[in-house]
Amino acid sequence: MALDLEAIYTDLHRHPELSFQETRTAGVVGAHLTALGIPFEAGIGRTGIAATLANGDGPVVWLRADMDALPVEERTGLPYASTARGVDPAGNDVPVMHACGHDMHTTALLGALERLAATREEWSGTVVGVFQPAEELGAGSRAMLGDGLLRRVPHPDIVLGQHITALPAGVVGMRPGTQMTASDGLTVTLYGRGGHGSRPHATIDPVVMAAATIMRLQTLVAREVDPRETAVVTVGSVHSGLKHNIIPAEATLQLSLRYTDDEARERMLGRVERVVRGEAAAAGAEREPSIVIDHTLPPTINDPVSEARTADAFRRAFGEQAVTDPGLFTGSEDVSWFARDAGVPLVFWFWGGLDHDVYATALAAGTVDRDIPTIHSPLFAPVLHPTIERGVANLVVAAREWLA
Numbered sequence: 001m002a003l004d005l006e007a008i009y010t011d012l013h014r015h016p017e018l019s020f021q022e023t024r025t026a027g028v029v030g031a032h033l034t035a036l037g038i039p040f041e042a043g044i045g046r047t048g049i050a051a052t053l054a055n056g057d058g059p060v061v062w063l064r065a066d067m068d069a070l071p072v073e074e075r076t077g078l079p080y081a082s083t084a085r086g087v088d089p090a091g092n093d094v095p096v097m098h099a100c101g102h103d104m105h106t107t108a109l110l111g112a113l114e115r116l117a118a119t120r121e122e123w124s125g126t127v128v129g130v131f132q133p134a135e136e137l138g139a140g141s142r143a144m145l146g147d148g149l150l151r152r153v154p155h156p157d158i159v160l161g162q163h164i165t166a167l168p169a170g171v172v173g174m175r176p177g178t179q180m181t182a183s184d185g186l187t188v189t190l191y192g193r194g195g196h197g198s199r200p201h202a203t204i205d206p207v208v209m210a211a212a213t214i215m216r217l218q219t220l221v222a223r224e225v226d227p228r229e230t231a232v233v234t235v236g237s238v239h240s241g242l243k244h245n246i247i248p249a250e251a252t253l254q255l256s257l258r259y260t261d262d263e264a265r266e267r268m269l270g271r272v273e274r275v276v277r278g279e280a281a282a283a284g285a286e287r288e289p290s291i292v293i294d295h296t297l298p299p300t301i302n303d304p305v306s307e308a309r310t311a312d313a314f315r316r317a318f319g320e321q322a323v324t325d326p327g328l329f330t331g332s333e334d335v336s337w338f339a340r341d342a343g344v345p346l347v348f349w350f351w352g353g354l355d356h357d358v359y360a361t362a363l364a365a366g367t368v369d370r371d372i373p374t375i376h377s378p379l380f381a382p383v384l385h386p387t388i389e390r391g392v393a394n395l396v397v398a399a400r401e402w403l404a
Contacts, residue, residue: 003032005111005388010080012103016069016096018086019134020143022047025067025106029131032110036117038129041152045143050153051129053117058125058404060154063395064161064335065102065109066135072097075378089137100375101164104353104382106131108162108391115396125403128153130338138185138295141337150342158306159339159346160398162391165326166374167352168359169387172314172394173326174349176307178260180300181230183332184269184293186255188213188276191287194249206251207240209283213253214238216275224271231268232258232330258330260299269293297332303345310347313401317393326350331375351394353382 008028017025026047033040033051040051047067073095074082086096098104113129130149134140167173190213192206214235225231233255240251257272259265273291280289314323329350339346352359354372362371373379 003036003110003114005107005392006384008032008110009103009107009384009388012106013098014080014082014084016082016084016098016103018071018088018096019068019137019140020046021086022067022133026131029067029106029110033113036114038113038117044149044152045133045140045145045147047133048140048144049131050144050149051113051131052153053113053127053129055120055126056124058123059157059402060126060128061399061402062128062130062156062159062338063109063112063399064130064132064159064338065105066132066140067102067106068134068136068140069096069098069102070100070136070376071095072099072376072378074099076381078381097378099377099380100136101353101380101382102135104164104387104391105162107388108395111388111392112395112399115392116399123400123403126154127399127403128156135334138183138297138332138334141334145337145341156338156342156344158344158402159335159342160310160395160402161335161348162394163333163348163350164353164375164382164387164391165350166354166372167326167350168354168356169352169383170318170322170390171352172318172323172349173351174302174307174311174323174347175325175327176302176304178299178328179302179348180329180331180333181232181258181260182262182265182299183256183258183297184265185295186257186272187292187294188253188255189290190251190253190276190280191285191289192247192249192251192283193286195247197245197247200247203247204284204286205247206249207247209279209285210238210240210251210253212283213276213279216279217255217272220268220271220275229264230258230260230328230330231264232256233268233272258332260328297334298336298340300333300336300346300348302347306345306347310349310398310401313397314394317397347398349394351387351390353387355383
């Protein structure tokens with residue numbers, strides 16, 4: 001019996017799970033792989049799955065999809081909208097939503113494995129379907145690799161992956177070289193001296209220190225990065241204090257930094273450290289601030305030769321106009337670790353999930369940024385069809401291009 005991909009997608013969308021908590025999702029994936037007769041290993045990197053579809057001699061192609069969701073409260077109004085809640089790594093009760101489309105990624109990979117299994121007479125080689133946890137933490141691929149993924153499944157000749165995005169359904173966006181930026185997540189702790197709000201002179205206020213640090217950090221890109229380069233500094237979280245009249249002893253900032261290469265990374269990390277320590281010194285802090293790198297994601301770099309070959313396969317399958325260069329994305333991914341650790345090429349692309357008429361109207365009005373919800377928005381909602389079908393077809397066409 002053929003998989004009901006729409007039902008799989010809406011079920012996954014209704015039941016999102018946070019990073020490294022994808023136990024139900026992994027169970028759904030495992031049940032469908034069992035029904036298809038495709039052997040797999042579960043529990044790799046805690047909740048990851050690797051399915052191996054062996055079909056004689058030939059290249060080994062890895063197809064990767066991520067499975068985790070985000071702490072976002074859904075506002076799409078869809079009949080299958082998520083009302084799920086979860087517990088984040090800090091122990092907070094949070095709403096959960098597939099606001100980044102990983103439910104679509106998982107569905108498409110299941111559909112691709114089903115189609116490849118049904119057409120074994122047309123190709124030879126081995127396809128490994130990698131269902132990865134915790135992409136949103138930037139930790140899932142490293143967890144699977146650290147758990148012996150490269151020993152447990154056939155070594156790849158190429159790694160292929162895709163991501164849903166705010167393009168018209170049916171459009172594939174890809175480019176040679178750097179497709180997505182590198183990023184680091186930092187936690188900065190500023191140490192002051194707490195006290196009563198009525199006696200600020202007897203304290204060293206970390207809230208003011210944090211405010212000055214945030215404002216100074218915003219000058220790094222504006223005044224210290226060549227305008228021809230790409231860099232982002234975002235302070236996404238600020239926490240300090242519990243009451244109106246208490247000057248706290250600490251303030252914590254969470255930063256997201258993005259850049260296109262390792263040299264730019266080293267420069268920006270040095271600048272951030274300089275600003276953080278400088279503002280602490282200017283405030284008279286009696287203890288050096290703490291700067292912790294929580295995660296590091298490398299740039300997502302498409303091997304130029306492999307990207308060109310895969311893009312040509314898409315054009316032959318879907319038409320010349322179906323493939324576009326979307327430009328550099330300043331989001332980041334951890335898919336690169338699979339190809340880097342294996343020492344093989346990576347090809348990663350985006351595929352559209354938006355209604356053509358809605359997108360065309362916004363484009364004509366110049367209101368795409370305002371009217372088209374993007375990933376991580378509580379309003380992000382790809383249309384089901386033909387998004388599901390094209391997600392499956394993309395993976396099948398790309399895999400067949402590299403299989404014998």
